[in-house]
Amino acid sequence: MANSVTQRAGHAENLANKPGGRDQAAKICKGLGVKNPPFAYHRPETLDEALLLLAQIGEEAKIMSGGQSLLPVMAIRLGQPENIIDISQIRGLDSIETESDIVMFGALVTHSQAEASPVTRDSVPLLHKAMPYIGHRAIRNRGTLCGSLAHADPAAELPAVALALDAELIAASTDGARFIAAEDFFSGFLSTTLQQNELLVGVRFHQAPAGMLTSVQELSRRHGDFALVGLTCVLQLSSDGLVDSAALSFFGVASTPSRATQAEQSLVGSRPTTELFEEIANMVSNELDPPSDTHASANYRKHAAGVLTKRALADCMSQTGVLT
C-alpha cells in the first residue's frame, strides 16, 4: 500500500501524532534537516504504485531516489515540490543485469554499486572511469545513476557518458515503457524529455566492443567538485590503425552535455598522431561556446576543453601502446 503522509518536514510532532508516523518522522527529519518547505511524502513499495501516484498527482510530484541533488535544492528552497515520491524502497530496481550485449543498470543502482561492479569495469569501462569524479564517497553511496541522468546537471559526468556511449534510458509510466536515446533525452539546463507521468526505471549500455579506447578527463576547482570542464572520450581504431569512430562528449561547457561533432568527424578516417590531436584540440576550442561564471571564464573553458581533448586522445592511444 502506498504510504502517504502529509507533513511539514522537520516538524516531527505533526507526523508523530499520525498513526504509524513516528518512525517515518524520525527518518525524514534526520535526513532533511529542518528547513525544507512543506510537502507531502509518499513512499510506494512497488513500481506500479509509484506510477499510479505519478499519474494521479502529475505536475506537483517529484521523484526522489538518492536525494543527493533534490534535497539540497529543497533545503535552500529553490525547489518546492508539493509531493515527494520516494522510490528508494521499491524492490527489484537495484540490480545490474547483462543480457546478450546489453548492460542494464536499474533505477536504484547507486554510484558506488556501479563503481564496485566488475560488470561496469569490464563491459562499460568509460562509466567505470567516470565514477571516481562524482562527488565524494558519501554522495556516491546514496546517489543513483538514474537520478543523475534525470537531474541532467550539465556539469555532471554521467549525462556525458550516456551521450558518448549512445546509452538508452528506460522510461515507464502507467501507459507502459519506452526507450529514449541519450541524444534525445537532455533538452536543456536541468531538463529532459521525460514526461510528467514517467520515471526512469533504468539505463542501458552496449557492452564495450573489444579494442574500445576510453578516457575521462576533468578539471574541477577542488577534488569532488562539479567539473569546470570535463570530457568523456571514446575511440575505435580500425585494423589499419585509422580512427574508425570517435566520441568527444563534453560536460560543463553548455546547458546540456554536448558532443564536439565537427572534431569527431575530423578524427574519423584519420591516422592518430600528436599533430592531429593538436589540430583536433584547436577545433574543439573553436567549436565550443561555453559560459562564464565565478569559477572560470568562457575563454578558460574553451582553452581547457582543448587541453583535455589532447590529454584524452593521448590517454586513449596509450592504451594501445602506439602513438605516432
Added chain:
Amino acid sequence: MRKSLAKQALNADTNAPAMGRFVGQSVKRVEDQRLLTGNGTYVADVNPEEVVHASFFRSPYAHAEILSIDLAAGLALDGVIAIYTGKDIERLTNPFAPLASLANQYTPVFYGLATDRVRHVGDPIAIIIATSRCIAEDAAELIDVDYKPLATVTNHREANDPTIPAIWPKNDSNVLYEDEKIYGEIERVFARADHVFTETFSCHRVSNQPMETRGAVAEIDPDSGEITYHAATQSPHLLRWILAISTERESVVESLKYLATNRDRLKKFGAGAKAFLTEKKDDLAKNDSTASTNQIKKDPSTLAHLGRTFFNTLGSRRYPRVVAKDVGGAFGSKGAVNREDVVLLAAALDLNRSVKWIEDRSENLADGGQAREEDMTISVAAKDDGTILGFRVELVMDQGAYPAVPFNCGLFSNMIKAMLPGPYRLEAFEMKMKVVASNKGRYLQYRGPWANETWVRERMLDIVARELAISPTELRQKNMFGPEHLPGKMVTGPDLDEDMTAAATLAKAIEVADLPAFEVAQAEALTIGRHLGIGFATYHEAAPGPDNFWESVNPGSDAFLPERVDAVLGRDGSVSIKTQQLPHGQSHETTYSQLAADELGIAIKDVTLVYGDTDNTPFGLLGTGGSRGGPVGGGGVTFSSRQLRRLILDEAADLMEASVDDLDIIDGKIHVRGVPALSKTFADVARAVTSRGQAASTANAIETHVVYSNAGNGGWACSTHVCWVDVDLETGFVTIPRYVVVEDCGQMINPAIVEGQIRGGVAQGIGAVFYEKTVYDESANFQSSTFMDYLIPTAMEIPEIEIFHLETPASVEADFRGVGEGGMIGSPPAINNAVENALAHLGVRITEQHLPPTRILELAGVIEAE
C-alpha cells in the same frame, strides 16, 4: 608594573616546582573524547522548555529604500507567534552607537533590523518567531516588502566617486575614515633613494567560515524574568554587556531613580570604575579626547546614545547571564556582537519566552563575517645595494555596509599601519589610511586582521629584489633586524627585544630550502615545460607584543588588555582554573591543564577549566582572540596556579607542622621533601581551611587570582614560510609539492597543538589564494551564498606542511607567544611569491592575491582576460 609581575613571582617563589612534566609535551587533547564522540554541547544543542524558533527575513537587494512591509500573510500562518520589523526594534532597543571613535572617523549608528533602507544583500528586515524553524521560514516567504532600489556602491572606486550618494546620509560621502601617519623624515629618505619602486596590490574579500555558524538561545524564565543567553561567542562578557546596554530602555531619569534606590549597586560599580580609572589613568590619558568630535558633529544622536549607554551600564536590570559551552570555531567572527543577538533578545524579552536562532550557511556567508578586501599602493625607497630606506603606503579598506561591533576597519587599518614595516629596519614610513562604505556584508576581524601588511610587504620585497637583481632572501636578510640590531624599535614605535627572532627563522628556512639545488631543478623543469617556483615570506607578530605595542596602533586601547585568571581549590580538594577566555578550537582545556598541573604537581585530569559562563568566570572584554590565549591567558594560569600552590602549601605546613620550604607536591600528595610516606592531600587542606571557618566561599576553600598582561619580553612570535609550486600552464592549476614553516613562538606548551594551529592557518591561506572568494557582481548582488560558490579547501587540497620549531630558550618565565593567527599571515605572500617566481621568465607580476586557474592563465598570457 606588568613586567615585574612575572619577575616578582619568579623571585618570590623559591618553591617553584620542577617544570616540564607536561608543559612541552604533545599531550593528547582533553577535549577530543567529548567532541569526537558527539558529546559536545553547542548552542544548537540547547533546548529550553517551550522554546520557540526564529528566522530572519533578509534583503534580496543590495541597496533599497523600504517603502512598506506587509506582514499579514506571514502572521496568519499557523504556528507563527510574532514578527518584528525595524519599527519594533527602534522601540524595543537602543541602536549600536560607536563606543569609541578615531579622529576623522564616522561610524554609523544603526539598529539590529533595517529601519528605513536596506544596505546589503542579507540585511535583516524582520525576525519571525514561530513554533518551528520551518514555519518561521515558511512565513518569511509570505512577507511582502515594497522596495525602491537605490544606486549601489560595489567597490572602493565607486565609494570614492562623489556623484554616488552616501549609503549613510549623515556622512557626506562614502568615505568613513581618513588619516595619515608619518614616522621619520619621509621626504628626505625618499630624496636620498637611488630607486623608488611603486606597485598597487589588491586583495579580494573572503569570509571567516567556522564549522558552526552563528546562533543563540535567549532563555527567559517566565516567572523570575531571569535571562540566560546561550551563544556561540568568543567573548561572553562583551556580549553580555552589549546585550544589556542595547535592550535596557529605561530613560536616564528612571535609571537615576533606580540607582538612587539601589545605592549598593552604584557604590559597587563606582568603586570598580574608580579603581579602573585610577589604575589605568596613564593608559587612558593617551586616548585622543577630541576623537569623537567628528562623530558627534555628523550625528549628534551619538551623544544621546553614549549617555544612555553610560547610564544603562550602571543601571541596567537586564544584564543577562551569558553561557557558551562548546563553540565550533570562529576565526574572529564570533568576537563581534551580532545585530541578530540584540534582536533575538529583544523579541524574547517582549514575548517573555525563550527563543532560539541557529544561523544557516547562506546567512553566514552573506553576513557572518567577511574580511581582507583592501587595496594598498606601496612605494619603496631603496639604494642600489638593496638597502631599503622607507615605505610610503596608501591603504583603502572596504568596510561593507554596517560596521562590525565593537571592532571595525578604523582599528584594523591602524593595525596594518603599525605592523607594515615588519621585522625590517626602515628609516622612515608614511601611511595614508582610508576606510569606505559599500553595499556588502560586514568586514570583521579574521585570523590576523592586519595580515595584509605582511602580504603587501613580502610581495613587494620580491618585486624590489627582482628589479635590483638581488635574490629575495638576500634582500630580506640585508634589511632585517638581526641579533646585532636588538634590542631595537620598529619605525612605528613598538620595541623589539632580543627574542624577536625573525632573522633566525629566515636563516633556518634558507638552510632547509637549499636554494642552489632548487634553481638547478627549476631550470631543468623549464626545459620540459614545467614551471616550478619558490617563495618566502617572513613576519613577526605581536602575540601579544611589547608593552608599547597598542600605543602604536591606537593609544589608550591597552587599558583593556590585562586579563584576570582565577585559581581555585574546591571544598572537596578539586582544582579549577577560571578564565575569561572562550575556547573555540584552540585546545585551552588541554594547555591550561598542562600549565596548572605542572605548577600544582597534579595530573592533567585533576584540573577543571571553567569558562564560558559570565556568572562564574572573571570579567574580561576580549575573550579569546588576538593570539592572547597562550601568552596572556596561559601566563595567567601559570602564575595564578603558582599562587594557589603557595596558599595550599602554607596551609599544609600548618597541618604538618613543617616549614613550607621543605614541602613538595608530587602526584597530588603534599609531603616533606624526602619523606613521601607521610603526606596530605588537597582534600585534607581544603577540609582544614573549611573547618577553621575560613573557606573562601560556599563552594571553594581557597580562591586566588592574578591579573596578567605579558611575560615581560617583546611577545613577538616570528616565522618564515617557504612555498614551492608547480604551475601547469595548460590548465592553470597549481600544486604545492612542498611547504615549510619555520617558527619561533617561544616555549611551546604543547607542540602538537602549535602545529595544528599553524597547519590550519596555512590551509586558510591556501584557501584564500586558490579557492575562497566572496563575490559580489557589479550591482553588489551577492554571488557566494553556498559552498558550491564559496570554495573551502578540503584535506585533499592541502599539502603536507613541514614545521620546524626554533623554540629559542626563554629569557623570561612563561615565555609563550601566540600561534593562532600566524599560519594565515605568512601563507598568502609565500604562495604568491612562489607563483610569481615560477612565471617570472614570462614577465608575470602578481599584484592580486586570488589566483584561480582562470587568472593564472590570463596572467601567463595563455588566454585572454574577459
